[in-house]
Amino acid sequence: MIKYAYYPGCSLESTNKAYDISFRAIMYHLGIAMKDIDDWNCCGATAYISVSENMAFTVSARNLAIAEKSGATDVIAPCAACYLTLRKAHEYMMEYPEIYAQVNSALNKIGLSYEGTIKVKSPLEVIIDDVGLDKVRIAVTNPLKGLKVACYYGCQLVRPRHVFDDPEEPVKFEELMKTIGADPVYFPFRVRCCGSSTILTYEQQALRMSKNVLLSAKREGADIIATACPLCQINLDAYQRRIEKEFKIKLNMPVVFFSQLVGLALNYKYKEMALDKSIVSPKKVLEPYLHSQEEVKEGK
């Protein structure tokens, strides 16, 4: 039986396909089997909990119930917002019996029920804690030596609970980047908010918050920002030109997913890791590590 159930989430299906492609590839490479949750639905993100708490928990719990039925014990949610929403639904159901009863009475209507055996995990948690950095170190064949990576955690991966890492001074992401040979850069805004979905409602505020993150990484001399959240990637990458125009600054800072960098270190090709999907192209920064790949190909 496969231990891990995979919950891609809506944004990994469309705007952040790169995260999905690269994460599946590295899990395959590291020998971890995972199975998609059958017919999963949207977790509701922060939108439902603002309308009705029960609605938010019920919609998320449908996914957990299906995963539980399939025999999985862990759910991997790569999107930081999905990760938090699913985990929150689970925690609230376990903590408050009345919520547990209400959610299950709704689930029973469609022939499902949730016991509460699922653990929700983020990809970083699975790779660092379950697989282990030693296994990653052995698998690395194209170390990204000298690449200055700013590890951007964002909010919902480390907060609100002290589960995966410290909520304000996390270190595990940097350790993973060291393992693949890169040079992590400490920057003060690494756990600050990028503005998330307020980019649609209060654009100015969100642009300002994203600007702070980008500028902070730039000042510390980072070549590239690695993140583990699709919303952060969109805000920092797709809106970067607007930020440059709005605040009259020059950034040109590529923003990619951690899994894409890990994949590159495992000797996957640039295109295989969907690195060409970024709006601010990381090609120039990653050139030295692609060159060695070309040589190998020619040698053959």
Added chain:
Amino acid sequence: MSREDEKNSINMLEEGIYISPKFEKDLLPEFELSREFFEEIYSMPGGEKVKECIQCGTCSGSCPSSYLMDHSPRQIFAMIRAGMRKEVLESNTMWYCTSCYYCYVRCPAGIKITDVMYALKRFALKDKDMKVPDNRPVRFMECFSAMVKRYGRNCEAIFTILYYLSTNPFRMLKHAVMGIKLFIRGRMPLIPKKIKGADDVKKLMEYVEEMER
């Protein structure tokens, strides 16, 4: 201060309350305060901690958007406890919350501040007498829930277009270039996928709506 005011103040002092006439105009009459409001917040899961707020201001200091708020999070907690229902629910504070959970992890009293903000949004939406200061976040949630009810998942491109159409279609033009760039890279699929269990999801949502009515 006129002689009469002074006399009044002295009278109040004797009764054990002294309020400078300078601030008297800012005071709310007692009938506008609501004891039930505090009870409402208090009775939600995790809401009992609101009582333990020590007014230290750590939340306001940690909040990335407190500078835009009518009342900072610290003030909101004082207002909740004072029973200033209308002032709290009509403020823009909770709508500026980005759910970054900074205040949540730092609060020395252990108040689940982000969850309280969600609760305030729910109360403000539920009470039809309350004027929501800005309808954009409301439209955002309406479009989101319409998408999920129909397809079971959220198609970001369609959702964004729907949202802009319902708020300010002209703002869409500003983002046209970015949209095209995303589209070229295959990051903006325009056809939403409907899941097999979309009806189940709709049934779930309607059941919960029915239950809460």
